[in-house]
Amino acid sequence: MTSALEYVLTCNLVFALLFATYWLLLRRETFFLLNRAWLVGSAILAMVLPCLPRPVALDGLPVIDLPTVELSDVRNGSTVGPDWLTVLLAIHLFGVLIGLVRLWIDIRRAWSASASNAENEACSFLWRISVPVQVAPEDREAMMAHEHVHVRHWHSMDILLFRFLNAVNWFVPTWWMALRELRLVHEHTADAYARAHYKDYEAVLLAHALGVPRFVLTNSFRSSDIKTRMTMMQRTPSPNKARIKYLAAVPLIVLSITITEPTRSAVPFRAPQNEVVTKADRMPEFPGGMDALMKYLGDHVNYPKTADGNDVPAGTVHVQFIVTTSGAVEKVALKKGSSPELDTEAIRVVRTMPKWTPGSHEGKPVAVQMVLPIRFEPS
Numbered sequence: 001m002t003s004a005l006e007y008v009l010t011c012n013l014v015f016a017l018l019f020a021t022y023w024l025l026l027r028r029e030t031f032f033l034l035n036r037a038w039l040v041g042s043a044i045l046a047m048v049l050p051c052l053p054r055p056v057a058l059d060g061l062p063v064i065d066l067p068t069v070e071l072s073d074v075r076n077g078s079t080v081g082p083d084w085l086t087v088l089l090a091i092h093l094f095g096v097l098i099g100l101v102r103l104w105i106d107i108r109r110a111w112s113a114s115a116s117n118a119e120n121e122a123c124s125f126l127w128r129i130s131v132p133v134q135v136a137p138e139d140r141e142a143m144m145a146h147e148h149v150h151v152r153h154w155h156s157m158d159i160l161l162f163r164f165l166n167a168v169n170w171f172v173p174t175w176w177m178a179l180r181e182l183r184l185v186h187e188h189t190a191d192a193y194a195r196a197h198y199k200d201y202e203a204v205l206l207a208h209a210l211g212v213p214r215f216v217l218t219n220s221f222r223s224s225d226i227k228t229r230m231t232m233m234q235r236t237p238s239p240n241k242a243r244i245k246y247l248a249a250v251p252l253i254v255l256s257i258t259i260t261e262p263t264r265s266a267v268p269f270r271a272p273q274n275e276v277v278t279k280a281d282r283m284p285e286f287p288g289g290m291d292a293l294m295k296y297l298g299d300h301v302n303y304p305k306t307a308d309g310n311d312v313p314a315g316t317v318h319v320q321f322i323v324t325t326s327g328a329v330e331k332v333a334l335k336k337g338s339s340p341e342l343d344t345e346a347i348r349v350v351r352t353m354p355k356w357t358p359g360s361h362e363g364k365p366v367a368v369q370m371v372l373p374i375r376f377e378p379s
Helices: 002-026 032-051 071-075 084-113 137-152 155-168 173-197 201-207 226-234 240-260 290-300 340-351
Strands: 123-125 128-130 315-323 329-336 359-361 364-376
Touching (some): 002 173, 002 240, 032 240, 084 123, 128 137, 137 155, 137 201, 173 201, 173 226, 315 340, 329 340, 340 364
16 A cells, blocks of 8 residues: 555656656747657656666664554454545545546547547547548648648657546646646647648638637647647747757656665665565565454453552553564564563564565565554553
């Protein structure tokens, strides 16, 4: 669960960093192919970078601290609170499902629109082009030239990629902003080609600028961003020296890699059967999860008594142990104690634990060192 959350956060952080750079430095430049490469490349890098193998930190003290178990709550029959990570994940997946359903519907509508002239507008989707038959021949030729650019450059694949990522990251507005910018880059690219080959292209574009496209996946000749497109066509081409701005990608990629690296010093990971690590791709898990662990401790802990028969005062004991590659709990030791009575009981109950599901790294079982804080509260 935590790994999935970490991936989503890292992915969006990397993309936000790269898109912010595009927005501030590059979106007004006339290097449309480079702008497209930046936007699409940023999305791919943001998705892939958090998935790359990373070294595991092995130096220092153990870092796997389990949540504190409040034994008084378990002993008194209180229920465990909701797992908010699970709730958030369920909400997220519900939003993703809605987004994917909408995407599928839009794909079908775009496919139908690109094969029909019923909407009286030029549009394209994948390799299909639709141009109204009732327009003047010279206008039709300009429209065809515009739409052929979308088809040759496979602009629809960019849109599909970003629509999918928008569905997955529906709660992050950065992806929607990037999709709008990508559509503009597509239109600028097609406009630049058509304008170079048809002297009255601006007039043709304005003549057909009424209304907006109904099919959100098609590349439409008529666009709601007509003012932005006309302004870009009148803009003086960016000087070649402006290309140096794109070198900003180098430090940004380095920074993105740094963001996804462990915060502690690391060494290349090698995990023989007898080596104990403090971080892995998949951490060990008590059978049934945290709720089951709390219940187990509540059922098996015998609250210590003082010599006069009273409960020992409250305290928290941190027990350190190793979950081996077979799931066995070994090398149980006191990491931070409270009182001799509580320390002894905490170590005893941890030693009697059943086997855990072992941790793994790169698909191989590894022994993992863990720390379990147990909070004793007298009834």
